Amino acid sequence: MADTHKLEIFRGLIKFKSNTQKIWGVLIFLSIVTAIEVVLGIYKPEVLNGHFIGMKMLNWIFILLTIVKAYYITWDFMHMRDETASLRRMVVWTSVFLICYLIFILLQEGGYVGNVFTNSYLKHDF
């Protein structure tokens, strides 16, 4: 990989002249995303309080922005962009599949246990 870095991000929308420049560019992008998260976290706009597939709109936005951040850290800081496709798939797909599986099972079960707490004959507020 040594001297060949792929220098464009956003599918070629922005192309940097050198690797160093790309690092600073990605830093600016990550800082903007973090700033958006912090501002939303402090003000929590009323508009985004609506529920969508079991969670607040705001929380979906946070999770989406986090995944965007994770993508750019992995692809540009860890140079995943420059690795061969097979190495990239081995690492990324394995984790994406297993983590989705784990999250689905645990959240499903957590929601069920929560329902038992609120709706069945179980007293916990005394």
Add this chain to the structure above:
Amino acid sequence: MDTTVVNTGTEGKTWGGGNKPLKASYGKMMMWFFILSDALTFSGFLASYGFSRFKFSEIWPIADDVFTHVPFIHGDYPMIFVAFMTFILIMSSVTMVLAVDAGHKMDKSKTTIYMFLTIIGGLIFLSSQAYEWTTFIKGEYGAVETHGGNIIHFVDTDGNRVALKDFAIAQPTDRAQHERKNGIWYSDEKKLTSFTFNEVLAGFKANDDILVKTTYTDNATGHKTVLSRAESLTELETKGKNVVEGANLVHNEYGPPLFANYFFFITGFHGFHVSIGVLLNIIIFFNVILGTYEKRNSYEMVEKVGLYWHFVDLVWVFVFTFFYLV
């Protein structure tokens, strides 16, 4: 005979990858696989945190009410300090990737400087976390725990939190001290809270402008429900059991015990990773100074430890979201 044997041209070629399968050296590839397995460990932690969030969705504390402290400044500033910590970690990720880049160009002095800055960033992050833990363990306002294990907070009529020490009234109490000679010989008395429940109750009755804030979230506003004065009084008298100050693994003044447990385990495990990262960075830093990689003609070790360091940053991005934002 020769005609029956199918010759595929692969004899003696059981391993076709050579020294660098997938164009990545052994060390780098194994670092990637280690990161993969470590990512699964962290997602196990975070997913079980999600489980408890869904289980206790009504009574889970709101992060903005808990993490409000900024060093050297009094008052409520939710998010500011964690945002600072996130920024520090991202910055140190940047200096790390700059060090890797300088390493590729065989630039010893630049690699040294960037490695040094990375280490400093890591240390700032660790001290911030130590501060965060200290304020979390110490607590600020104190709370009352109910028989059912819920937490009750106190607010004034404007909705600002009121500390127990501001209204509790000392009461005459009579209690036998537990000593090893008159009680269980192998255990000491538990640590006492600054006030007893009766002192808090007496103070609450004497101050008409203090209300109870329950641990239940009002879905319409997204805040915890504040009761009226009459309801507050019955709530405290009938349900209150003991006083909780600060946080440990058994009680905490913020919410269900699991909240503090996850806080300690997840941020603690992450902090442990950061400490190990700082240690590895220091080792590599000295190797760079000594010229080890100059002689080896490759700065790949910087790249490997860089991968680990970025991973630590990556995990923090998720911890930040799920602990402080969602």
